[in-house]
Amino acid sequence: xxxxxxxxxxxxxxxxxxxxxxxxxxxxxxxxxxxxxxxxxxxxxxxxxxxxxxxxxxxxxxxxxxxxxxxxxxxxxxxxxxxxxxxxxxxxxxxxxxxxxxxxxxxxxxxxxxxxxxxxxxxxxxxxxxxxxxxxxxxxxxxxxxxxxxxxxxxxxxxxxxxxxxxxxxxxxxxxxxxxxxxxxxxxxxxxxxxxxxxxxxxxxxxxxxxxxxxxxxxxxxxxxxxxxxxxxxxxxxxxxxxxxxxxxxxxxx
Numbered sequence: 001x002x003x004x005x006x007x008x009x010x011x012x013x014x015x016x017x018x019x020x021x022x023x024x025x026x027x028x029x030x031x032x033x034x035x036x037x038x039x040x041x042x043x044x045x046x047x048x049x050x051x052x053x054x055x056x057x058x059x060x061x062x063x064x065x066x067x068x069x070x071x072x073x074x075x076x077x078x079x080x081x082x083x084x085x086x087x088x089x090x091x092x093x094x095x096x097x098x099x100x101x102x103x104x105x106x107x108x109x110x111x112x113x114x115x116x117x118x119x120x121x122x123x124x125x126x127x128x129x130x131x132x133x134x135x136x137x138x139x140x141x142x143x144x145x146x147x148x149x150x151x152x153x154x155x156x157x158x159x160x161x162x163x164x165x166x167x168x169x170x171x172x173x174x175x176x177x178x179x180x181x182x183x184x185x186x187x188x189x190x191x192x193x194x195x196x197x198x199x200x201x202x203x204x205x206x207x208x209x210x211x212x213x214x215x216x217x218x219x220x221x222x223x224x225x226x227x228x229x230x231x232x233x234x235x236x237x238x239x240x241x242x243x244x245x246x247x248x249x250x251x252x253x254x
Contacts (some may be wrong), residue, residue, distance in 0.1 A: 023167035024154035035196035058120030122174025150199020
């Protein structure tokens with residue numbers, strides 16, 4: 001019985017803790033933003049005048065995003081660690097998939113994709129590797145899209161999902177933001193982050209959706225990132241993102 005009362009006291013202390021309250025408010029704010037990653041992806045696919053090819057890394061449950069994507073030729077990759085039934089087209093880790101892809105082990109799959117969506121393991125190292133691999137199979141006028149680029153607190157950006165006693169609870173964006181920020185610093189890439197759905201990052205080699213980030217965050221410190229969040233991510237609204245895409249007369253995806 002004493003354990004029960006100890007848990008009650010712990011619960012009351014947690015409910016009054018600033019970090020827990022702040023994280024809960026920011027999680028709620030994020031959930032209430034209008035728009036999803038699906039919207040960003042479908043907007044990008046709508047730019048092309050050809051039949052498109054789409055690849056999703058980390059599909060998990062296809063109903064959450066994959067099945068809503070407007071592309072006739074679409075493929076998904078997931079090792080299925082988190083699902084009882086793995087419904088991915090390619091049941092591998094992303095590293096295994098790209099290795100087999102390079103070795104020509106897959107038939108009836110495009111050589112290049114117009115949009116590649118990365119939503120697999122949310123660690124900076126893995127996301128960076130997924131970006132590098134994706135670029136080898138991305139059409140010259142294509143886009144890489146990343147989920148979870150805008151963690152609202154440091155607790156949301158913790159290294160491991162399994163630490164659920166943090167103020168962010170079950171919500172986890174991992175360190176994806178570090179990989180996105182690394183590519184935001186490359187002058188040969190254009191990029192932005194749409195301020196919806198935990199931050200939807202977009203990378204493009206051709207379309208100027210945002211110049212390289214000039215803010216120096218050499219060691220990828222969260223405090224620096226948080227202080228300069230808008231500039232670091234090139235954080236824009238969904239409406240501004242659409243305006244940028246559809247108001248560039250010289251840009252013609254064909």
